[in-house]
Amino acid sequence: MVPLQLSHFQALLLFALIISLAFGTLGRRKPIERLKYAAWSFAMFLAVGIALGWLMYPFSR
Amino acid sequence: MIEESIANNSPNPGDPGIATETVQPRETHLKHSDASDAPAIAIAITGWILPGCGHAILRMWGRAITIFLSVGFLVYLGAGMRGNLFVPGGDDAFARLGYAADLGTGSFYYLARSLETDGPDVSHADGDYGTRFLATAGVLNLLAALHAYEAARRRKA
Numbered sequence: 001m002v003p004l005q006l007s008h009f010q011a012l013l014l015f016a017l018i019i020s021l022a023f024g025t026l027g028r029r030k031p032i033e034r035l036k037y038a039a040w041s042f043a044m045f046l047a048v049g050i051a052l053g054w055l056m057y058p059f060s061r
Numbered sequence: 062m063i064e065e066s067i068a069n070n071s072p073n074p075g076d077p078g079i080a081t082e083t084v085q086p087r088e089t090h091l092k093h094s095d096a097s098d099a100p101a102i103a104i105a106i107t108g109w110i111l112p113g114c115g116h117a118i119l120r121m122w123g124r125a126i127t128i129f130l131s132v133g134f135l136v137y138l139g140a141g142m143r144g145n146l147f148v149p150g151g152d153d154a155f156a157r158l159g160y161a162a163d164l165g166t167g168s169f170y171y172l173a174r175s176l177e178t179d180g181p182d183v184s185h186a187d188g189d190y191g192t193r194f195l196a197t198a199g200v201l202n203l204l205a206a207l208h209a210y211e212a213a214r215r216r217k218a
Contacts, residue, residue, distance in 0.1 A: 001176050004141035004187070011190045014138060015197070018131050022201055025127040026208050 016045030101213035108206040110167040115209030128205040135198035136169045140176035144191020145183050159192070165199025 006014070024038025108115020113129030116122075140146070147160035164170055173195060182188040 001141060001178060003143055003179070003182075004138065006142065006187060006190070008186065008190075011142075011187075015190075015194065018134055019197065019201065022127060022131040022205075025124050026205060 012046065012049050016042050016049070020045060098214070101210050104213045105206045105210035108209040109165070109202060112167060112169060112202045112205065115206055116212070119209060119212055121209075121212065124205075124208075128202070132166060132169060132198045132202045132205075133172075135194050135201065136166055136173045137176065139191040139194030139198060140173045142187040142191030142194065143177065143179065143182040144188055144193070144195045145181040146170070146173050146177060146195055159196060162196035162199040165201075165203040166195070167202060169198065169202075 020038045020042035023041045024034040024036075028034045028037050104115045104118050107118060108128075111129075112132035113125040113127075115125075116128060117125035145159070147156055147163050149160055151157045151160055163173075166173065181192070183192060
């Protein structure tokens with residue numbers, strides 16, 4: 001198998017997308033509610049991930 | 062409903078205040094039998110072994126497909142990024158916990174092992190992320206199996 005080389009942000013995007021879809025599907029019944037929950041979860045993954053990245057930035061070097 | 066009668070042991074049995082005392086029927090709590098749990102447990106185990114299969118048995122097709130693809134894609138990415146796939150008999154608690162999480166993917170654990178022909182490489186960030194992807198796939202599948210169990214018991218849909 002060819003090794004995948006993803007940037008940090010690409011990995012974050014893929015992770016957030018997959019998990020958000022699963023959370024939305026498992027957590028809600030109606031399609032529109034699933035979509036809303038998945039979108040909210042995806043946005044929160046990204047926001048928290050980027051915020052934590054910036055918080056750690058001063059200690060990275 | 063259980064109807065009860067009480068003996069009138071009062072020294073004044075003719076007292077209408079005592080004779081007409083009514084007893085509220087007790088609520089009966091039907092104990093959930095172990096027999097009805099067996100199919101739900103079987104569905105949960107099936108869902109664990111093959112991601113999404115538990116929901117497929119319950120004819121929850123959307124959830125079944127989503128779980129199958131999500132867990133499968135996470136395993137594929139984790140193995141492709143050369144994440145560490147833990148093996149049994151780890152030295153410390155983290156290795157044992159990691160193995161438990163990886164084993165949560167069920168049959169996909171062996172798929173990941175077959176995909177990861179070059180072995181893990183956690184000297185780079187990709188490999189470290191891959192380890193997390195694999196563990197997350199396992200935990201997500203366990204969550205889905207638990208959801209299928211609850212749905213089979215009609216406590217969640």
